Amino acid sequence: MRKLITTFAILIAVLVAGMCTLVLLxxxxxxxxxxxxxxxxxxxxxxxxxxxxxxxxxxxxxxxxxxxxxxxxxxxxxxxxxxxxxxxxxxxxxxxxxxxxxxxxxxxxxxxxxxxxxAKSTNTGPIAPDEPSSFSPSLxxxxxxxxxxxxxxxxxxxxDPQGEQLNFRELNLDLHQDESRVGHYRLSTALTRNQQTFSLDVEGQMDARHYPFKLAFSVDRGDYQLQGVSLPEQGVKGQTSFTAQWSPRNNAFDLTNFTLQANDSDFSGEARGRLAPSLQLALTLHAKKANFDQLLLTRHSVTQQTNADDSTSTDNTVISTHRRSPVVVEENNRGFIDWLNHSEISSELTADQATWHGVTVSKLALSAQNSQGMMALKTLSGQVGDGHFALNGSVDFRPELADVQIHTDLQRIPLQIVQPLLQIPPVLHGDISLLGQFSGRGLQGKEILTQWQGQSQVELLSLDIPRMNVQQMVIDAVTRASNRVNSDPKLHPVIPDMRGEFTLANGALQLTRLQGENAQVSLNALGNINFAQRGLDITFNLLTRGWKGDPEMLALLANQPIPLRFYGPWDHLQYSLSVDKLLRSNLKSRLQQWLKDNDKSKHTP
Structure with a gap:
């Protein structure tokens, strides 16, 4: 042992002496x-x-x-x-x-x-691929x-290609390579922009044998986190991995075997394109689960208005409609639109399940092509509950408010979903189907209602108006106006499925036809809804069945629709239902007709 220690001491002394001599000489x-x-x-x-x-x-x-x-x-x-x-x-x-x-x-x-x-290239002649002269191992x-x-x-x-400078701070890069310029790297950095911080820590393999013509690398482990304003409190974080090739001379890239886990969402797919002179991207992604409410940089906050008891009575009565009314607030997303205006992007996205504005969509499919802010929407489709939707058209993002041309095909989409998205009070329950063509400016709910125009076929299915049963209102009004009839107490009035058409222009929806029928009632509606002024004027004509009592009154009610008119601002709605006047008028006309017919019979030879 003593000899071993002595040997090590001699080696260390020689090494130190050699290094000191080298430093001196x-x-x-x-x-x-x-x-x-x-x-x-x-x-x-x-x-x-x-x-x-x-x-x-x-x-x-x-x-x-x-x-x-x-x-x-x-x-x-x-x-x-x-x-x-x-x-x-x-x-x-x-x-x-x-x-x-x-x-x-x-x-x-x-x-x-x-x-x-x-670098500013001065060589105008052709360069052979992977030319080795610049990378000789010894000179x-x-x-x-x-x-x-x-x-x-x-x-x-x-x-970036648009001229904006980005500062990647706390940059740490560690690269090991062998003599063939193949190696392992680890990179960590942080980027702060628009009060948001993106931090990244990745490691993988890199192949620089053909650089600067081509650089191949992989991200075997990538951890990231995005925090700041307009994001969930916990931010967006997860892991990623992919294999990539980068061509510095033409700013082209190719990503394969791409996986991304973000909070509770997951994506896989591939991408290719180039960064300069403007972004060109062809993206194909699939997700088993995609929660866009936690991923999109634009936050959607929902405020609830207070509740108040509804009150109804007879003719020209005020109806209070201060119900729970979600109001969707969109923050400024101009930065994203400016990015689209300088990009060429082709995207194919599918998801087994997606969440957007709290709505769960299954079998989501998106296919779109953006060219410098002009987007061709080939398809946007999916299933919501028992219904489905399919949209296609075009969106021009270049103006301050986007120009939209869209064809809609909605089948049995719950009204509880549609109303908050359009920023209108959720006063109706049921499903809606739309088959129409629209154009206009803007993509937010209020802009859709006030600055779009078009026409559509519409179906309202399993319709219900909580606390405001129009059939029961008519039944109550008739029984109060006349004691000669009464309704079957076993009947529970149900609004029939209704079909029709409407037009939308200048913030006003005009019902050109809306009608339906079931065993209890025949119903049609005409009128308009003014979204710009948040008011309406609609008359429902109801022909109610199931009456008992005086045969003459039954005959009258079997053929006489009773009008129920709603009008005024949404938060101070009024209705008009003059059943007694209508019954008296019809009975009087019937009596006059009977007298006229009786008089004719007396003078008939």
Whole structure:
């Protein structure tokens, strides 16, 4: 044991002595011109080393520099600047006049991916793919090999195709590569923009054998988190993985085996395209579950109005309609629209289950093509409960308010879903079917109702108006006006399914026809709903069955529709139901007709 310890001590002493001798005999500044020369030969970049180089012997033999800068050919600004740089070198190659750098460490660097810092090509001739001349492993008597590059606590300034600069702070990059330029990397950084912070920590494999013509890499593990305003309190976070190829010369990329987990959503698919001069993207995604309420940057807050008891009575009575009325508030999404206006995007999205504005949609399918803000919506379809919907058309996002041309096919969609989305009081229950064509400006609920126009066939199915049963209102009014008839107490009036058409223009919906019939009642409605002024004027004509009593009154009620008119503002609605006057008028006309017929019979020979 004593001999072993002695041997180790001798080796350490020799090593220390050799390093000290090297420090004394070799001036690191002798390599300064060589490093500048080799960097320029290999890459064309101009390396500037300010101040003297100096040795650092512990824990590794290293060369330390002062401030540095690295400038691309023809660029007006350096691509990289740093306060200092450390080169870990190998001892034995130095003895044979070789500078073998095992690691480059740069701290507090500023990396600029800006047009002014980009290389300006002067070569107008063709370049053969994967031309090896710029990447010779050795030049002259010296050789330069770097296996490990580390960038710590640095800043990356990147300019997107629209000219906006993004600052990626707290940038840390660690890259190991072998002699063939295949290696492993780890990258972490954070981006703050519009009061939102995106943090990223990824690692994977990288193949730079064909760079700058092609760079292949994979993200084997990627953790991210997005926090800030207009996002859920816990933010959006999850994991991602994919395989990618990047072609720097034409800014093209290709992603395959893409997976993304975001909160309780998951996506898989592929993407390809290019970043400059404008974004071009072809995206294909599938999700088993997609909760867009937790993913979209635009938050939708819903406020509830207070409840108040409804009150109804007879003629010209005020009806209070202060019910629970969700109001959807959309925040400014102009940034997203500006992004669309400068992009070419083809998207294919399918989801087994999706959530949007609290609505669960199954078998969601979206196919759209955006060209510089002009979007062709090939299909947007899905199932909601027992119903389904399908939309297609076009949306022009370039104006301040989007221009929309849309064809709608809704089948049995619950009104409880449609009314809040359109920002109208949820006073009706049931399902709606629409088959129509519309055009207009804007995509928000209020804009759809006030700035769209078009026409549609409509069906109202399983319709109910809570606390306001129009059939019962008519029955009560008739029995109060006349004691000669009464309704069957076993009957429970149900509004029939109704079908018809309507037109929409200038914020007003005009019912051109709406009618329905069941065993208890025949009903038709005419009138209009003014969404701009939040008022309506609609008359329901009801022919109610199931009466008992005087035969003459029964005959009258069997053929005389009774009008029930609703009118006024939504929050101060009134109705008119003059049954007694109507019955007296009809009885009088019937009596006159009977007298006339009786008189004719007397004068008939």
């Amino acid at each position: 070799v001036n690191p500044n002798d390599f300064k011109h060589y490093m500048v020369q080799q960097v320029e030969k290999r890459s064309g970049y101009q390396l500037m080393l300010k101040g003297d180089l100096r040795w650092h012997v512990w824990p590794k033999l290293s060369i330390l520099s002062g401030p540095i800068s690295l400038t691309a050919p023809g660029a007006s600004q350096p691509a990289v600047t740093a306060d200092n740089m450390r080169l870990d070198v190998e001892l034995l190659p130095l003895l044979s006049h070789q500078l073998r750098v095992s690691k480059v460490l740069v701290t507090r660097a500023v990396l600029q991916a800006l047009p002014d810092a980009a 002259g008597h010296w050789s330069l090999d770097i296996a490990h590059v580390s960038i710590v606590n640095s800043l990356l300034i990147w300019q």
